[in-house]
Amino acid sequence: MYHKTTGYRVFSYFNYAFMILAGLACFLPLLHLLAQSLSSKAAISGNMVSFWPVGFNVDAYIKTFNNSNFNGAMLTSITRTVLGTTISMFILTCAGYALSKEFRGRNVLMWFFIFTMLFSGGLIPSYILITALGLKDTIWALVLPGAFGAYNLILLVNFFKTIPKALEEAAFIDGASFFVILSKIYLPLSLPGIATVSLFIMVGHWNSWFDGILYMSDASKYPLASFLQTVVVQSNMQNMAMSQSEVAAMSEQSIKAAQIFVSTLPIILVYPFLQRYFVKGIVLGAVKE
Amino acid sequence: MKKRTDLWKMVSMVMLSAVLVAGCSKGESASETAPASVLKDGKYDPPFTITIAKQQDENAGKYINGETLNDNVLTRWGEQNLGIKIQTTLLGGDASQYNTKLRLALTGSEKLPDVLPVYDTMLVNDLIESGQVKEITEDISTYMPDRIKEIYKQYPTTFNPVVREGKVYGMAIAPNLTEGEVMLIRQDWLDRLNLEAPTTIDEFEQVIVAFTNEDPDGNGKKDTYGFTFSGKDSYNTGWVSDPVMIFSAYTGKHLPRQWHNDNGKLTYGSVAPGNKEALAKLRDWYAKGYLNKELATQGAWDALSDFTEGKAGIIIGRPWLYDSVKDVEKNVDGAKISAYPTIQGVNGDKTYQSAQLNDGVFMFNKDFQNMEAFFLYYDKMYDAAFSTGDFKYGYAQGYDYDIVNDEVTFDPTKFNTPLEAVQGVGKMAFTKNTPSVDGPGQSYYDLANGVKADTGVLIQSASKDQTTQDGYRISYENRDVLLPNEFNGPPTPTMQNVWEQLTTMEQETFTKIIYGNEPLEAFDTFVKQWHEKGGDTVIEEVNEWYNQASETDVMTLMNLK
Numbered sequence: 001m002y003h004k005t006t007g008y009r010v011f012s013y014f015n016y017a018f019m020i021l022a023g024l025a026c027f028l029p030l031l032h033l034l035a036q037s038l039s040s041k042a043a044i045s046g047n048m049v050s051f052w053p054v055g056f057n058v059d060a061y062i063k064t065f066n067n068s069n070f071n072g073a074m075l076t077s078i079t080r081t082v083l084g085t086t087i088s089m090f091i092l093t094c095a096g097y098a099l100s101k102e103f104r105g106r107n108v109l110m111w112f113f114i115f116t117m118l119f120s121g122g123l124i125p126s127y128i129l130i131t132a133l134g135l136k137d138t139i140w141a142l143v144l145p146g147a148f149g150a151y152n153l154i155l156l157v158n159f160f161k162t163i164p165k166a167l168e169e170a171a172f173i174d175g176a177s178f179f180v181i182l183s184k185i186y187l188p189l190s191l192p193g194i195a196t197v198s199l200f201i202m203v204g205h206w207n208s209w210f211d212g213i214l215y216m217s218d219a220s221k222y223p224l225a226s227f228l229q230t231v232v233v234q235s236n237m238q239n240m241a242m243s244q245s246e247v248a249a250m251s252e253q254s255i256k257a258a259q260i261f262v263s264t265l266p267i268i269l270v271y272p273f274l275q276r277y278f279v280k281g282i283v284l285g286a287v288k289e
Numbered sequence: 290m291k292k293r294t295d296l297w298k299m300v301s302m303v304m305l306s307a308v309l310v311a312g313c314s315k316g317e318s319a320s321e322t323a324p325a326s327v328l329k330d331g332k333y334d335p336p337f338t339i340t341i342a343k344q345q346d347e348n349a350g351k352y353i354n355g356e357t358l359n360d361n362v363l364t365r366w367g368e369q370n371l372g373i374k375i376q377t378t379l380l381g382g383d384a385s386q387y388n389t390k391l392r393l394a395l396t397g398s399e400k401l402p403d404v405l406p407v408y409d410t411m412l413v414n415d416l417i418e419s420g421q422v423k424e425i426t427e428d429i430s431t432y433m434p435d436r437i438k439e440i441y442k443q444y445p446t447t448f449n450p451v452v453r454e455g456k457v458y459g460m461a462i463a464p465n466l467t468e469g470e471v472m473l474i475r476q477d478w479l480d481r482l483n484l485e486a487p488t489t490i491d492e493f494e495q496v497i498v499a500f501t502n503e504d505p506d507g508n509g510k511k512d513t514y515g516f517t518f519s520g521k522d523s524y525n526t527g528w529v530s531d532p533v534m535i536f537s538a539y540t541g542k543h544l545p546r547q548w549h550n551d552n553g554k555l556t557y558g559s560v561a562p563g564n565k566e567a568l569a570k571l572r573d574w575y576a577k578g579y580l581n582k583e584l585a586t587q588g589a590w591d592a593l594s595d596f597t598e599g600k601a602g603i604i605i606g607r608p609w610l611y612d613s614v615k616d617v618e619k620n621v622d623g624a625k626i627s628a629y630p631t632i633q634g635v636n637g638d639k640t641y642q643s644a645q646l647n648d649g650v651f652m653f654n655k656d657f658q659n660m661e662a663f664f665l666y667y668d669k670m671y672d673a674a675f676s677t678g679d680f681k682y683g684y685a686q687g688y689d690y691d692i693v694n695d696e697v698t699f700d701p702t703k704f705n706t707p708l709e710a711v712q713g714v715g716k717m718a719f720t721k722n723t724p725s726v727d728g729p730g731q732s733y734y735d736l737a738n739g740v741k742a743d744t745g746v747l748i749q750s751a752s753k754d755q756t757t758q759d760g761y762r763i764s765y766e767n768r769d770v771l772l773p774n775e776f777n778g779p780p781t782p783t784m785q786n787v788w789e790q791l792t793t794m795e796q797e798t799f800t801k802i803i804y805g806n807e808p809l810e811a812f813d814t815f816v817k818q819w820h821e822k823g824g825d826t827v828i829e830e831v832n833e834w835y836n837q838a839s840e841t842d843v844m845t846l847m848n849l850k
Contacts, residue, residue, distance in 0.1 A: 042616035046598035063709065068355055123389075128398040136399070214390065217380045219345055220357045230345060230382045 030264070036257035037061065044253040060258035070259060072220055073227035076139070078266075080223050081205040084143040088201045089194065091148050096156035097182050117150040130215060141215035142223065146204070152197045159193030160186060195277035199270070206267055224263050232256050326372065326659075333372030333662060340402040341719045342379035342394075344387040353688070353712060362685040363717040370679070371669065373662055375718055378402050388412050395419055403657040404719050406462055408649035413450050414779035416652055417458045423653040426457040428660040430848035434668045436675065440464060440726060442849050447647050450777050455841035461647035463670075463724035468607050469764040469771050470527065470534070470642050473614065473756075475602045476627040478505035478513075486629040490538050490570070493632050497579040500602035506621070515579040517601035519592035520800055525558075527643030529606030529613075530592040534631040535571060537640035539563035545799075546792070547643050548776035548831060555775050555831050559795050560819050565812045566635075571803045585800045599624060605631065608730065608760025615754065628760035630767050644771030648722055670718060674726045676744035683745055684714035690745070697745070699752040729768045730761030737762045778838060781830035787823035794818065 031051050036044055040055030048054050064070055099110060120126075126145065135141040163186060171181050187194065212226030219230070326333040343358075352361055358377050368374045379394055379402050381387025388409050394401050401421055407413050416422045433441070441447075447461035474486055479496070482503055487493035497515025499505065505513055518532040525533040525545045536545050540563030548555045558564075574580050581592055581601065595601040597614045599621040604614065611626060618624045631640045653660070672680035682697050683690035689711045690697055691704040701708040715723030732750040736742060736758065742751040750758065780788060798815040801807040844850050 042597075042619040045594060045613070045616045046620040047594040048598060048620065069352070124393060124396055127393045128396060131398040210386075213380075213382045213386050214393075217378050218358050219380060226382070 030261070033257045033261050037254055037261050039254055041252045041254055044257075060252070060254040061262070063255055064258045064262060069220065069227060070224075073222050073224040074263075076221060077206060077224035077263075080139060080142050081202055083139065084147065084205040085198055085201045087143060088147045088149070088152070089198055092152055092156050092197065093182070093187065093194070095148070096153055096160055097178075097186055099153070099157045100160035113148075113150045113153055127214065136215050137217055137221060139221075142205075142208075142211055145211070146208075149201070152200060155197055156190075156193055159190045163189050192277035195274045199274045199278075202270065203267060228259060228263060231259065326662075328661065328665075331665070332370065336368055336372040336374055337659070337662070338374045338376050339404060339657075339659065339662065339666070340376050340378040340400075341404040342381070342387075342391060342402040342406060343377045343719065344381045344384065344406065344408065344721060352717075353708065358717075361714075361717050362688055363714050366679075366685070367666060367718075371662075371665060373666055375666070384408060391416075395421065401654045403654045403659075404663060405652045405654070406649050406719055406721065407459070407652050408721075410450050410777065410779045413459065413650060413652070417451070417453055421655055422458050423655045423657060423660075424456045424458055425460065425653060425660065426843065426846050428664075429457065429460065430846070432661045432664045433847075434664060437664070437668060437671060438849055440671075441847075442844070444646050445844050445849075446773065446775070446777065447650075448843055449838040450779065451650055451652070452838060452841070452843050455843060455846065457843050457847060459650040459652040462649045462651055463720055463722060464647040465725045466728045466768065466771060467645040468609075468729040468761060469644065469767055470529075470531075470605050470631060471608055471610075471628045471760040471763050472534070472631050473596075473604050473606065473610060473626050473628055473760075475500075475505070475617075476625040477623050478602050479627075481505055481507060486627070487632055489633050490535070490635060494570075494574070494579075497574065497603065498577075501577070501579050505602060506599060513600055513602065514581070514595075515601070516574070516603045517581040517592050517595045518584060518605065519581075519587050519589045520584045520796075520803070521586060521588050523796070524799055525643055526589060527645065528589065529610045530589040530604060532571065532605070533642050534605055534640045536564060536567040537642065538632060538634040539566040539570075541634060541636070541638060542641050542772055544641060544643055544772065545795075547772070547774050549772065550775045550835075555828070555835050557824070557828065560816045560824070564799075565809065568799060568802045568812055569809055572805060572809065575803050576805055580803075585804065608757055608764055611754060611756045611760060615756070626756055628756050628763055630763045631770070639767065639770045641770045641772050644773045646773050651719070666718070670715060670720065671724050671726070673715060673745065674724045676746050681745050682748070685712070688712040688714045690749070697748050699749045728765065729771065730765040733758050733761035734765040775835065776831050778831075778834045781827060781834060783823050783826040783830055788827065791819055791822065791824060791827075794822075 028051065032049075035049050035051050035053045037060050038053035038056055038058065039049045040057060043049050043054035099106060121129075130136060130141050130145065135144065167185055167189075168181055171185055176184070207225055209223070209225035209229040212221075212223045213229065216222055216226070219227075222230070326335055326337045345358075352358075356362065358380070359375075364375050378400075379390055381390045391405065391407065391412060392415075395416070405416070405422070407416060429441075441460065441464065444461065444464040444466075447464050448457060451457055451459035472486075474496075478484075478500060479486060482499050482505055484496055484499060485492070487496045493516075500513055500515040502511070504511065516532075517530065519526075519530040520532070523531070523546050524536060525531055525547060527533065533544055540558065540561045542549050543551075543556065543558040543561035543563065545559045545564065547558045549558055571580065575584075581587065581595060584592065593604055593606075593610070593614050596604045597617045597620065599617050604610070606613075608628065611628065615626060618626065631642070634640050653663070657663075669678065669680070672678040673684055676682070682692075683699070686692060687704060687706060690699050692698070693703055693705060698704070699711065701711045713723065727746060727750075730750075732746050733753075736747060736751055740747065742748045750761070753761075794815065798807070798811055802809060802811055842850075
């Protein structure tokens with residue numbers, strides 16, 4: 001038996017060791033963050049916290065949830081993610097369903113979409129466009145520009161294509177319309193694909209910070225990622241001009257840690273429920289008929 | 290098929306017209322002219338709005354009582370008392386994002402805000418060239434209130450970046466000579482080892498040797514060292530955690546990374562000969578373990594955690610640094626920090642450090658017609674610095690100060706509604722730092738000399754920790770060691786091409802020498818290469834700029850003489 005050979009055993013030990021290391025590399029930073037968020041300020045600034053809280057307290061969490069900016073940003077992010085994912089998925093499933101069929105001009109249309117994947121207008125034209133459309137300072141500026149992603153479209157089209165044509169024909173004979181077929185047959189059958197693409201979009205919305213900073217001229221409208229960007233990244237930046245007492249008022253590391261931790265939780269919580277679809281969801285191109 | 294194309298046509302027509310309509314209606318409302326506001330008894334009627342751009346720094350982003358950027362205690366105050374509403378229409382996060390947004394606004398996709406604080410000399414230059422910012426020579430002369438004129442008179446060089454052909458396109462944001470650096474030492478270590486605070490480079494060496502080898506914390510382990518600093522970004526930040534004192538001990542006023550006016554000619558400090566001796570010293574110390582082992586990878590904030598943990602004995606920084614490292618007094622029993630002046634140079638002179646006079650410049654939209662209103666508001670912002678008027682104690686009671694039992698307090702935990710930290714109300718308007726006329730710490734010096742704390746500024750200073758107060762007093766007493774960078778113009782053409790390489794080469798060479806990865810002679814090679822690879826041209830161009838900047842007497846034109 002091949003799996004009893006020494007070579008195979010060495011290989012699997014190596015595999016296990018490697019996977020454990022890779023797992024730790026993902027898990028330990030989070031644990032460190034959690035420990036920091038539960039530690040006292042003095043212990044953190046003295047660099048004394050590793051993976052276990054020193055001077056345990058939950059002040060940071062109380063302060064985080066009492067911070068109206070944080071809560072507002074959290075709300076914006078949730079709205080954005082839900083709204084963005086819904087809109088995106090609506091457009092993508094409609095487009096994907098259509099494009100999985102054969103019709104004249106399909107390839108041209110497909111090329112049109114793929115073109116946007118390869119070439120983008122760049123920052124300045126996008127910004128001018130969003131401003132001219134009057135979307136600035138609204139949630140639409142965050143949701144609409146990325147709503148139609150060609151990459152996700154390709155994933156969905158390919159998934160729809162794997163569904164037997166005969167199913168659709170049978171439904172037609174029974175008198176189903178295109179929309180009924182899409183909602184009653186295609187969508188339930190392609191749950192793995194839809195879940196995968198939804199997760200991509202969700203994570204994308206949750207984590208993206210640059211557009212928030214770019215299109216919002218009021219910090220209270222920032223989504224969470226933009227808010228965290230201003231809180232976490234900036235204070236590490238070498239800002240020579242800070243003077244007098246103002247540095248002392250800089251937010252504590254424990255609060256930052258708590259904020260980052262809280263902000264990663266939703267995605268971590270959503271992930272396990274979608275994860276089971278993943279394997280099936282992106283087998284794109286693996287099986288050829 | 291025919292039908293489908295028609296449908297497409299229709300859809301695109303509808304979309305197009307929707308965009309057009311949206312565009313038009315927006316344009317109309319913008320061009321609507323409001324009735325002219327009149328200034329009556331210090332208040333505009335009807336009230337009008339000044340739009341501003343803002344680089345949001347972390348502190349300015351915290352608002353209490355559900356207030357926001359455009360609706361807070363200060364904006365309401367402005368509306369009620371001056372008839373001026375300040376509205377942020379362009380908001381940036383950190384420096385690079387803010388600059389990006391300003392550049393995007395320059396494309397004409399939206400209206401440029403009326404008041405633009407700009408923190409990047411290159412962008413200042415581009416804004417002037419774009420023709421979209423206002424020339425304010427006349428406005429300063431006419432509208433700037435006298436007490437503010439007095440301030441700008443003291444800092445003529447701050448106008449250098451905004452002057453083109455005898456015209457002034459901006460002004461420094463709240464110029465004020467910033468506080469100098471002090472040496473923070475673990476007093477308990479000094480006491481245990483019977484040492485005095487060092488005043489010369491030799492004494493400094495003795496102290497860091499003792500701090501490393503003689504177990505100053507008495508735990509029987511060799512786990513301490515002398516001096517922590519960061520060499521990650523620059524060996525001269527003039528801020529916190531830098532070793533510029535050691536360099537200056539050998540080079541005098543020629544500080545690394547800084548331009549110095551040497552008898553009418555600007556010279557670059559990093560290539561001055563004395564640097565070699567300074568590097569030799571640091572190299573020796575590093576090899577013997579007296580310095581932060583990771584100095585080249587740790588940033589300014591990281592470098593101080595060793596001090597806060599109780600591993601390092603000396604750190605240098607501005608006096609407020611005490612606030613950031615005082616946790617060591619909590620982490621380690623018996624720990625005590627004292628502030629001392631930086632050491633003397635080898636020739637008995639003082640050591641120097643870089644000073645900052647302002648943080649960015651104000652520029653104005655060329656269509657902005659209300660410079661008088663801007664100055665009215667700006668003058669009020671100075672009330673807190675002068676301890677006069679509405680803001681004689683601070684900007685807002687319950688925000689940055691409070692009156693408890695008839696006593697003014699600046700301790701946020703003692704407010705009537707206790708706060709975690711005071712609110713930077715002064716930062717809620719257009720300045721990133723609250724205006725100050727305290728220089729490098731005059732109020733602290735006055736307090737130390739027995740002046741009674743009866744003004745807002747003095748009470749606030751008196752409320753600080755004793756070590757911080759000592760630090761500011763030392764900073765003020767030694768204010769003559771503060772050297773502003775003489776070159777504050779936009780990067781010259783050659784600089785734009787080679788400066789990045791030159792500073793990288795400089796940083797690498799210095800670090801490699803200190804780490805012992807390259808011989809000390811590498812410094813000579815560096816100097817030679819620096820001059821050859823564009824440094825000479827840069828020196829020429831910088832001097833050309835300097836002569837040009839001081840050519841026209843703009844100060845007289847602005848009536849600031």
